[in-house]
Amino acid sequence: MDASQNRREFKFVLPPGLGEVIRQRVAAVLEADRGAEQGYPVLSEYFDTTERASYWQKQFGIPNRRRVRSRVYGRRDGAIPASAFIEVKHKLDGVTVKRRVATDLQELELLSDGVIPVRDHRASPADHRILAEITELVTQQGSRPVVQIRYHRFAYDSGPEGTIRITFDQDPRCRFRRVPLVPDDPDFELPLLEPGSSIMEVKTIGPVPFWFRGLIGEYQLVPRGFSKYTAALELYEFKSRPPISRVPPPPPTSRLPKAPRGDAFDEKGRRRPAATTTMRRPNPAPPKITGVFRALLHKLLVCFHLQDAR
Numbered sequence: 001m002d003a004s005q006n007r008r009e010f011k012f013v014l015p016p017g018l019g020e021v022i023r024q025r026v027a028a029v030l031e032a033d034r035g036a037e038q039g040y041p042v043l044s045e046y047f048d049t050t051e052r053a054s055y056w057q058k059q060f061g062i063p064n065r066r067r068v069r070s071r072v073y074g075r076r077d078g079a080i081p082a083s084a085f086i087e088v089k090h091k092l093d094g095v096t097v098k099r100r101v102a103t104d105l106q107e108l109e110l111l112s113d114g115v116i117p118v119r120d121h122r123a124s125p126a127d128h129r130i131l132a133e134i135t136e137l138v139t140q141q142g143s144r145p146v147v148q149i150r151y152h153r154f155a156y157d158s159g160p161e162g163t164i165r166i167t168f169d170q171d172p173r174c175r176f177r178r179v180p181l182v183p184d185d186p187d188f189e190l191p192l193l194e195p196g197s198s199i200m201e202v203k204t205i206g207p208v209p210f211w212f213r214g215l216i217g218e219y220q221l222v223p224r225g226f227s228k229y230t231a232a233l234e235l236y237e238f239k240s241r242p243p244i245s246r247v248p249p250p251p252p253t254s255r256l257p258k259a260p261r262g263d264a265f266d267e268k269g270r271r272r273p274a275a276t277t278t279m280r281r282p283n284p285a286p287p288k289i290t291g292v293f294r295a296l297l298h299k300l301l302v303c304f305h306l307q308d309a310r
Contacts, residue, residue, distance in 0.1 A: 016196025030156035047143040074183030082183040174232040
């Protein structure tokens, strides 16, 4: 499949043990990259701004985003010759395209310091356009190296006229040290996945072939987004930053005087209600007899006394 064509990408994080099983099934259908049947190491250096604009664009789902990275291929035994590229990975509305220009290791080291490679008139118009785009992202927007990542890749392709390419990336690791990229450098100490896990990436132009759909259904695989660059930041860079200290709010400049505390006041200075025992009503006094009733009662008492005297 032509790597420069617009394509859709799907990623699957495969647990330990399953990655090798799926890889063998894919190898039975697609051809491995010529001369790389045993895989090959990939070393990349990712660029971003001080504010990590590329990271946050991905987190917020910005549909149109670009990222600069340099990439080195090759094996120490010389079975795969060393090669280097500067790439712009451009994602637009879910479609990914990769634009790159060939370079050498010395130019990559200069690029890490913000120096853009120069090409003369013999370079292709495409190379000049890509270098102009890299100049914009590095010089004008301030992208600089953030992290270097290494993994071992197995790649299977349907050929120049095919529509699918499937890669398996094993043992991805990273480092945050500024070290010149050297082919097959093993000095990467920070793992990005559980040991034995791998990342299967499917790049396709058009619909996914029926045989691969069946393979996905057989093992109940579910695609998920996974970015090695994002994982490196979240696992190591962000966690190494000191936590944000929360400063307590300053006390108010003035306060109302507290009411005296005691049995008659509560904690907010309000007067307590009287106890229920003090709220009982006293027994009513007997009514006083006055007026006409008092005169009649007096006459009755006088009559009782006269009868007793007789």
